Amino acid sequence: MSARRYAAAVPLGLAIAGGFGLLCFVIALISGASLALALALGLGGGVVVGAIYAARQNPERLLPLACIAGAAALFASEFMTTFQLSTTAGGICNVHALPRHYFALGVLAIFAVMAVIVAVTAASKPAAIAVGVCGVIALILFLTIDLPHANNTGTLEGCSPSTNFQFISATAQPQAGFWLEMVGALALALCGVALGTLNPEQLHAIRPGWLGGKPPDDDERRSRATRAPSLGEPEAEQTSGGDHDRPATATRRRARARGGRRG
Structure with a gap:
């Protein structure tokens, strides 16, 4: 369980970069490169792949x-x-x-x-x-x-x-x-x-x-979230205003009906 927890705690991008860097290091050693050159190739390959993975949403x-x-x-x-x-x-x-x-x-x-x-x-x-x-x-x-x-x-x-x-x-x-x-x-x-x-x-x-x-997506989401209440406020005001006007409208209708009957 502890090993699984540690594995789950490692970010996916770091795992991919480390795995690719280790692969480059092993291939360089098998090809006959010196230890310093193999380390440089492994580190460089890991950094490049990690950077590409990290920037996949924002090239x-x-x-x-x-x-x-x-x-x-x-x-x-x-x-x-x-x-x-x-x-x-x-x-x-x-x-x-x-x-x-x-x-x-x-x-x-x-x-x-x-x-x-x-x-x-x-x-x-x-x-x-x-x-x-x-x-x-x-x-x-x-x-x-x-x-x-x-x-x-x-x-x-x-x-x-x-x-x-x-x-x-x-x-x-x-x-x-x-x-x-x-x-x-x-x-x-x-x-x-x-x-x-x-x-x-x-x-x-x-x-x-x-x-x-x-990321720009977070800023857009925040701006949309702040705009939504402001756009909804006039509708709420109109709805509340309509509720207040209903008794007055009913009273006017009754007065008109009475006047018509008298006439």
């Missing part, structure tokens, strides 16, 4: 989470390899994102997360607009700095000890950091612009429950 609640996920992808891409300069014989050197962007995308990602927190907790439309601005700037940087060099072929001086003082024809092949940067920039730009279109009332509605956020 707009997914916008802040999508913005934070895009910012996290941008931040992580700054510490990854963007291109690999390779020849027909194989890769000769890697080009990392940090020297190319001077950590600009990381700064934008941090600022975007802070703006999301302010926009949701304070129902601030300027902060929501700032999230979209960060996403658009990150997308512009990706389109102007990294995308034009993808799969470009050129001659360069060797960048590894075995190819120093040599000029080699190499191709810039996009790596994981390039694709993660693209996904993060697109997600932050699109979701940030969508978040910036919400008004303060909608931003307040997507706040978590422990911060005072309320």
Whole structure:
């Protein structure tokens, strides 16, 4: 009985998120991933599924989470390899994102997360607009700095000890950091612009429950409940007024009947 009580006390959304996270963790371990990577995948999968389940009645609640996920992808891409300069014989050197962007995308990602927190907790439309601005700037940087060099072929001086003082024809092949940067920039730009279109009332509605956020349905029900008595009051007044007028009406009818008889 105690086990059943504890199981019934666990929220359904938390159980679904925990189960999916555990499944991702086990699959990652079976696939040969490291313990740290398996934990990260399990935690990330559980958080995503839990957020989707929690926002099933109000999909707009997914916008802040999508913005934070895009910012996290941008931040992580700054510490990854963007291109690999390779020849027909194989890769000769890697080009990392940090020297190319001077950590600009990381700064934008941090600022975007802070703006999301302010926009949701304070129902601030300027902060929501700032999230979209960060996403658009990150997308512009990706389109102007990294995308034009993808799969470009050129001659360069060797960048590894075995190819120093040599000029080699190499191709810039996009790596994981390039694709993660693209996904993060697109997600932050699109979701940030969508978040910036919400008004303060909608931003307040997507706040978590422990911060005072309320579903719009509750507000509508309350407004309808307050309107119902006010709409019923005139009818009650009319009914009560009719009851008071009945004796006077009957008296007038009797007086008319008597006058008719006398005439």
